[in-house]
Amino acid sequence: MCLAIPARVEELLPDQMARVSVDGVGKIVSVALVDDLTIGDYVVLHVGYALAKIDEEEAMTTLALLREAAELGAQP
Amino acid sequence: MNKHEPVGRKLDLRNGRVELSHGSGGRAMARLIGEIFHAAFDNEWLRAGNDQATFDVPAGRMAMTTDGYVVSPLFFPGGDIGKLAVHGTINDIAMAGARPLHMSASFIIEEGFPLAELKRIAQSMGEASRAAGVAIVTGDTKVVERGKADGVFISTTCVGIVPAGLELSGDKARPGDVLLLSGSIGDHGVAVMSKRENLSFDTQVLSDTAALHELVALMVETAGSAIRLMRDPTRGGVAATLNEIAHQSRVGVRIEEKAIPVAPQVAAACELLGLDPLHVANEGKLLAVVAREAADALLTTMRAHPLGADAARIGEIVADEHCFVQMTTAFGGGRVIDWLSGEQLPRIC
Amino acid sequence: MKHVDEYRDGELARAIARRIAEEAQGERAYRLMEFCGGHTHAISRYGIEDLLPENIRLIHGPGCPVCVLPMGRIDDAIRLAERKEVTLCTYADLMRVPASGGASLMKAKANGADIRMVYSTLDAIALAEKEPEREVVFFAIGFETTTPPTALAIRLAQKKGLANFSVFCNHVLTPAAMQAILDTKDGVEIEGFVGPAHVSTVIGSAPYRRFATDYHKPVVIAGFEPLDVLQAILMLVRQINEGRCEIENQYRRAVTESGNAKAIDEMAEIFELRDAFEWRGLGEIRKSALKLRDAYAQFDAEKRFSMVTKPARDNPACECGAILRGQKRPQDCKLFGVACTPETPMGSCMVSSEGSCAAYWAYGRFRQYETRRNEARKAS
Numbered sequence: 001m002c003l004a005i006p007a008r009v010e011e012l013l014p015d016q017m018a019r020v021s022v023d024g025v026g027k028i029v030s031v032a033l034v035d036d037l038t039i040g041d042y043v044v045l046h047v048g049y050a051l052a053k054i055d056e057e058e059a060m061t062t063l064a065l066l067r068e069a070a071e072l073g074a075q076p
Numbered sequence: 077m078n079k080h081e082p083v084g085r086k087l088d089l090r091n092g093r094v095e096l097s098h099g100s101g102g103r104a105m106a107r108l109i110g111e112i113f114h115a116a117f118d119n120e121w122l123r124a125g126n127d128q129a130t131f132d133v134p135a136g137r138m139a140m141t142t143d144g145y146v147v148s149p150l151f152f153p154g155g156d157i158g159k160l161a162v163h164g165t166i167n168d169i170a171m172a173g174a175r176p177l178h179m180s181a182s183f184i185i186e187e188g189f190p191l192a193e194l195k196r197i198a199q200s201m202g203e204a205s206r207a208a209g210v211a212i213v214t215g216d217t218k219v220v221e222r223g224k225a226d227g228v229f230i231s232t233t234c235v236g237i238v239p240a241g242l243e244l245s246g247d248k249a250r251p252g253d254v255l256l257l258s259g260s261i262g263d264h265g266v267a268v269m270s271k272r273e274n275l276s277f278d279t280q281v282l283s284d285t286a287a288l289h290e291l292v293a294l295m296v297e298t299a300g301s302a303i304r305l306m307r308d309p310t311r312g313g314v315a316a317t318l319n320e321i322a323h324q325s326r327v328g329v330r331i332e333e334k335a336i337p338v339a340p341q342v343a344a345a346c347e348l349l350g351l352d353p354l355h356v357a358n359e360g361k362l363l364a365v366v367a368r369e370a371a372d373a374l375l376t377t378m379r380a381h382p383l384g385a386d387a388a389r390i391g392e393i394v395a396d397e398h399c400f401v402q403m404t405t406a407f408g409g410g411r412v413i414d415w416l417s418g419e420q421l422p423r424i425c
Numbered sequence: 426m427k428h429v430d431e432y433r434d435g436e437l438a439r440a441i442a443r444r445i446a447e448e449a450q451g452e453r454a455y456r457l458m459e460f461c462g463g464h465t466h467a468i469s470r471y472g473i474e475d476l477l478p479e480n481i482r483l484i485h486g487p488g489c490p491v492c493v494l495p496m497g498r499i500d501d502a503i504r505l506a507e508r509k510e511v512t513l514c515t516y517a518d519l520m521r522v523p524a525s526g527g528a529s530l531m532k533a534k535a536n537g538a539d540i541r542m543v544y545s546t547l548d549a550i551a552l553a554e555k556e557p558e559r560e561v562v563f564f565a566i567g568f569e570t571t572t573p574p575t576a577l578a579i580r581l582a583q584k585k586g587l588a589n590f591s592v593f594c595n596h597v598l599t600p601a602a603m604q605a606i607l608d609t610k611d612g613v614e615i616e617g618f619v620g621p622a623h624v625s626t627v628i629g630s631a632p633y634r635r636f637a638t639d640y641h642k643p644v645v646i647a648g649f650e651p652l653d654v655l656q657a658i659l660m661l662v663r664q665i666n667e668g669r670c671e672i673e674n675q676y677r678r679a680v681t682e683s684g685n686a687k688a689i690d691e692m693a694e695i696f697e698l699r700d701a702f703e704w705r706g707l708g709e710i711r712k713s714a715l716k717l718r719d720a721y722a723q724f725d726a727e728k729r730f731s732m733v734t735k736p737a738r739d740n741p742a743c744e745c746g747a748i749l750r751g752q753k754r755p756q757d758c759k760l761f762g763v764a765c766t767p768e769t770p771m772g773s774c775m776v777s778s779e780g781s782c783a784a785y786w787a788y789g790r791f792r793q794y795e796t797r798r799n800e801a802r803k804a805s
Contacts, residue, residue, distance in 0.1 A: 003350045003463060004570065004623045004649065006428035023344035023426045026278035030547060032577055033688045042428055044626055044679050045348075047516070048545025049574045051688065052626045052679045054428055059678040063431055066652055069659060070440035334435075344426055349544070350778070407435045407651060409472020411788035416767070421517035421542065 004046040006054055009037050020045060087111050092191040099185070099219025109217055112195050113183075116202035121178075121213040129213035131178060134237050141168035142233040150193065150227050153267045154282030157230055158201035160359060163287045164310065165232040166208055170289040171306045171362065173244050173296045174236035179205070181232050182216040186225040194228065208287040210234065239296055248304040249325035253393040254371040256364045258291065258378055259284070259386040260337040261314055265356030266345045277348065281341050286360030291383045295364065298377040302370035308362050312416060315354040317363055318401045319415045328396020331413070333406045335390040354413055355420045365393060428678070432650030433471075441655045442476035449662050455481040456614055457661055458751055460603055461621035462489030462779025463649055469788035471651040481658065484613060485784075487602055487749040488621055490567045490595075491518045491777035493704045496737040498595055499524040502564050505593065505730060506530065506538040512556065514549035515564040517542040521776045525737045546578035553582070553590040562726045563592045570623040572596045572715065573688040576695040579717070579724045593726040594716055597702065599624045600632045601713035605704070606750060607640050613751035617661045619654065620646035622676050629684025630674050637670040648676035695721055703736065705773060706746030745772035748781050755785040762790070 007020035007027070016032040020043065031037055031050045043050035087107055097104040114122050121129035145161040161181065169176040181201065185194065205212050263284040270279050288308065295303065309317040314336075322329045338353050346353050360383065366374055371389060378384030391403075401413040449455060459465060465485045468474060474483055487493050499522055506513035513530075520531040520542065534540040539559070543549050546563055553561035565575045575592055582590040599621060606612060620633060625646045633644045643664040647657030657675040664671060674680050695717060702714030717725040726732065739745065743765070744758035755761050755774070765771035767786060774780035 004626075005347050006426070008427070021278075022348055023340045024280065025341050025344040025348060027348065029545075030574075030577065033573055033685060033691070035687070044623065046570055046623060047574050048547045049577065051570065051573070051623060052685055055678050059428060062648075062653075062656075062675070062678055066432075066437060066441065066656055069444050069656065070437045340426075347426065347429070405435075405470070405472045406433065407438050407471050407473070407476065409475040411470065411472050412790060414767070414787050421520060 004044045004051065006042045007045040007050075009039055009041045009043060011039065012037065018050070020050070087191055089191050089195050094185050094187060094189040094191060094194065094219055096187050096219050096221070099217060105217065112191070112198045113215060113217070116195070116198035117205065117212045118202070119211040119213065121211065127214075129178065129180075131213070133177070136240060137238040139169050139172045139174040139236045139238050140233065141165060142231065143168060145230040145232070146226060147268065148226055149268070149271045150197065152271050152283055153279075154263075155285040155359075156197055156200050157228065158197035159204045160283075160285050161230040161232045162201050162204035162208065162210070162212075163285050163359060165234040166210055166287045166289050167308045167362070169234050169236035170287075170292040171244070171308055172236070172238055173242045173292060173303065173306065174238040175293065176208070176210045176234050176236040176289050178211055178213045179232055179234040180214045181212050181230060183218070184225050184229040184231075185217065185219050186227055187219055187222045189227050197228065204287070208289065210287075210289075242296065242301055244303060244305045246305055246307070246321055246324035247326075249321055249327050249365045249393045250304065251327060251393055251395045252368055253304055253365050254368050254389060255329065255331065255391040255393070256366060256371065256374060256378065257314070257336065257388050257390045258288070258362045258364075258384045259360075260339045260342065261309070261358055261361065262338060262342040262346060262353035262356040264359040265313070265351075266342050268357075269349070270345070277345065279341050279345055281339065281345065284358060284360035286383050288360065288362055288383060291378065291381045292362070294377050294381055295374055299366060299370040299374050302367040303374075304365040304367070306362050306364045309358050311357050313353070313355040313357055314363065315352075315401070315413045316415050318413060319399075321363075321365065322396075322399040322401050325393070326399060328394045328399060329391060329401040330394055331391030331401070331403050333403050335388050337386045337388055351420055355416050429650060432648065432652040434652060438476065438652055438655055441652065441659060445481065445655065445659050445662055446478045448659065448666065449478050449481055450666060451480065453480060453665070455616055455662060455665060456484055457481065457617050457619055457658065458484045458486045458606065458613070458615045459619040459654075460486040460488040460599065461619075461624065462492065462777065463622065464619055464647065464654060465489070465781060465784050466779050467649060467651060467654060469784035472788070473651055473654060476655070477658070481662070484615060484751040485748070485781040486606060486751055487704070487707060488568065488599065489777050489779040490571070490597060491522060492745065492749060492773045492780045493597065493602070493706060494519075494522070494566055494595055494773065495703045495705045496524055496739060497703070497734045499530070500528070500737055501732055501734055502593060503528055503530060503533045503538070505562055505726065505732070506533055506540050508560075508730070510560045512539045512541060512552065512559045512561045513564055514541050514543045514552060514561060516566065518777060519564060519566065521770065522773050523770055523776065546574045550578055550581050550585075550587070550590065553587050554585065557589055559589060561590050563590070564595075565592050566595045568597055568599050568621070568624050569627045569692070572692050572696070573627060573685075576691040579695050579721055580691070582724060583721070591724050591726040591729050592717065593732075594696070596696065596715040597704070598713050598715070599628070600635075601710055602704070602707065603633075603636060605707050605710045605713070607636070607642065609707075609750055615642065615751070616665050617643040617645070619657050619661065620644045622647060622649045622653070622679070625674075625676065625680045625684070627685050627688045630672050630680060630682050631684070633672045637672050641670045643670050643673070645673045646676050646680055648679065705739070706749035740771050743772040745774045745782075748774050755782040756790075758782070762786070
C-alpha cells in the first residue's frame with residue numbers, strides 16, 4: 001500500500017533526520033527507522049519517513065530477471 | 077509621477093500597511109493609487125487622471141475577457157499574483173487568436189496588507205504589462221476589513237481585436253484534427269505548491285507564467301483558420317482543458333503519454349506528492365486544435381519561438397459519442413483522462 | 426528517477442506481458458487479488474490489464490485504508506474537529522470521504538472547523554509545538570506502512586514533553602484483512618495474491634506464510650512499479666501452473682523476510698491489538714487493528730476526549746463492501762456513475778484515489794463501451 005518513492009540521501013542531519021532528493025526535488029525527512037545510511041544511498045520514502053534502504057545488488061538482480069523474462073517473451 | 081498627487085506625507089512603503097481609509101475615496105486613497113499603482117503602471121491614460129480610459133479601436137471584431145486572481149501564496153518561484161493577472165488575461169484574449177489592446181485592473185485589498193508587498197505586486201504588473209506591450213489603462217481599488225480577503229484579490233479585464241476571418245471556438249474541433257501543446261506541463265502548479273505550508277519541498281521549478289500573444293500571432297500568421305481553437309490549460313491542467321474541448325465539440329480526444337513534455341523535477345515533485353501532471357495548473361502554455369495539414373508547419377513556427385521551444389504534437393481528435401479523452405500510456409495500455417472534481421490534493425495512498 | 430524509471434519501460438513490459446500470455450494456460454482461470462490500493466492505482470494508471478490475456482483477472486482487494494475506514498470514525502473525526510480548541514491534522518486523502526448525512530472533513534473545514542492537511546506526522550508535531558494553546562489531534566489511518574510514522578510521532582511528542590498532542594488511531598493490519606477475505610463465506614474465488622509492496626517493507630515476507638500453508642494460496646510480494654507488478658503476475662502464473670504454494674518476494678530490493686525490525690519494535694512499543702475493529706465492507710474483524718497502549722494514554726485522542734463511536738450505516742445501495750471483498754466490480758454497483766460519481770461520492774471507493782471505483786472511473790470506464798461496441802459489431 002501507499003505512495004512511497006525512492007529518494008537519494010544527500011545529507012545526514014542531527015536528530016535522525018536527513019535531506020533527500022528525488023531528481024533534484026529536495027525534502028527534509030526522518031531516517032529514524034533506517035540505520036547505517038551514507039550519502040548516495042537510496043531509501044524508500046513514505047509520508048516524510050524513510051522506511052528501508054534500497055539494496056542496489058538486489059535491484060540489479062531484479063532488473064536482470066526482468067530482462068531475462070522479456071527476452072524469452074520476445075522470441076517468436 | 078501623477079501630477080494630481082495630493083500634498084501631505086508620503087506612504088511608508090517599507091513598514092506601512094493598508095488601512096480602510098485607503099479605500100474610502102479620499103486623500104489617503106489618492107495617495108495609495110498614485111504612489112503604488114500609477115507609479116508602477118505609468119502611461120498616458122493613467123496620467124490623464126480620469127475614471128475611464130478612452131482610445132480609438134481599429135476596425136474589426138473585438139474580443140473581451142475578465143479574470144479574477146486569488147492565488148495563494150501571493151509570491152511563488154517564478155512569479156506573483158500580479159504577473160499572473162497580467163499574463164492570464166492577455167492569454168485569454170490570445171486564445172481567440174486576437175491581438176490584446178489594453179487592460180484594466182481592479183484590486184480588493186485586505187486591511188493590514190503590507191504596503192511593501194502591494195508595491196512589489198504593482199511593480200511586477202507594470203513590468204509584465206510593458207514587456208507584453210499591453211497597458212493597464214484604468215482600474216479600481218477597494219479595501220475590505222481584515223479577514224475578508226486573502227491579502228489581495230486582483231481582477232483584470234482585457235480587450236483585443238480578432239483578425240478578420242478568424243473564428244476560433246471550443247466547438248470547432250473535428251475528427252481528424254491534430255492536437256498541439258506548446259511546452260512542458262505542471263510547472264506552475266508545482267512551483268506554487270512548493271511554497272505551501274505543510275508541503276514544503278526544495279525545487280528549482282519556476283512557474284511558467286508568460287504572455288502568449290506574440291507566439292499566437294506567429295501561429296495565426298502561419299496557419300490562419302487552419303487553427304480550429306486554442307486554449308490555455310490553467311486550473312485543472314491539460315486534463316480539464318481536453319475534456320472541455322471534447323464536450324464542447326462533441327468529439328473524442330486521443331493523446332499519447334510519450335508525447336507530452338514534463339520536466340524531470342516536475343515529474344519528481346508530482347511523484348512525491350501523488351499528483352498527476354495532467355491535472356496540475358499551467359500559466360504559460362497553450363493547446364491548439366489544428367487541421368491535420370497545417371500541423372507540421374505550425375510546429376516549426378512554434379518551436380522557433382522561445383515560449384514554444386518544446387512544442388509537441390500530442391494527439392488527435394476522433395469521433396466518440398461519449399466524448400472520452402483517452403490516453404495511450406507509455407506502456408501501450410489505455411486509460412481515460414478525466415476532469416478532477418475539485419482541487420487535486422496530495423495523497424499518501 | 427533512479428529505481429523508478431527502469432521499472433516503467435514500456436517495451437520490457439510488453440515483452441513480459443507476451444511471456445505471461447505464453448505461460449498462462451488457455452483453459453485455466455487466474456484470479457489474482459492485488460491486495461494493496463497502491464497496486465490498484467498503478468494497474469489502472471498504466472493500463473496493465475490491457476496487456477494481460479483474458480484469462481488473467483486482477484481483483485482489487487481492500488488494501489485501501491481510506492476505503493475501509495468506517496463512516497462512524499469519520500463522523501468522530503468531524504466531531505473532534507468541531508471542538509473549538511481542537512486543530513485536526515489529517516492526510517489529504519481523507520478530506521472528501523463521505524461521512525453521515527453527506528458531511529465530510531472538507532465541508533466541516535468550509536464551515537469553520539480547524540482542519541489542516543499535512544504530508545507527514547512530523548508536520549503535526551511541528552504544529553503542536555508552534556501552537557501550544559491548541560489541542561492538536563492527528564487523524565491516523567493506514568496499514569503497517571503508515572503506522573511506524575505515527576509511532577515515532579508519539580515518541581517524539583513524549584520526548585519533547587508536548588502536552589497538546591494526541592492521535593486518533595485507526596491503524597489496521599494487512600494479514601488480518603487478507604485472511605478475512607479468504608474466510609468470507611461465498612467470498613470471491615482467487616488463486617493467489619499480489620502482496621503489498623511497502624507494508625512488506627515493514628513487516629517482511631514471513632507474516633504471509635500462513636496463506637500458503639493453511640489456505641494454499643501463493644503470495645508474490647510485488648514492488649510498486651508496473652514492471653514489478655508484471656513480474657509478480659508472471660511468478661504467480663508459474664506457481665499456479667506448477668501447483669506450488671509459496672511466499673515469493675519480487676520486491677527484493679526493499680523487502681526482506683524479517684522486515685524492518687526497528688519499525689516493528691516501535692509499533693510494538695506504542696500500540697497493541699484491539700479485540701475487534703469494524704472495517705467498512707468487511708464487518709467486524711478480530712485482532713485486525715491497533716490502539717495505543719495504556720502507557721501512552723495521554724496521547725490517545727479517544728481517551729483524552731472521551732470519544733464513543735456511533736456505528737454509522739452506509740447507503741444500502743452502496744456496494745463498497747462487495748467491491749472491497751472483490752465479489753463485485755464497480756460497474757456492478759447500481760449507484761456507479763449515476764448517483765455515485767467523483768463529484769458526488771456515495772462511498773469511499775469512489776473518493777479514495779486508490780479505491781476501485783475511483784480507479785475504474787478515472788482510468789477504465791471507457792472499456793465497457795468498447796466492449797459493447799465490439800460485441801455489437803460482432804453481432805451485426
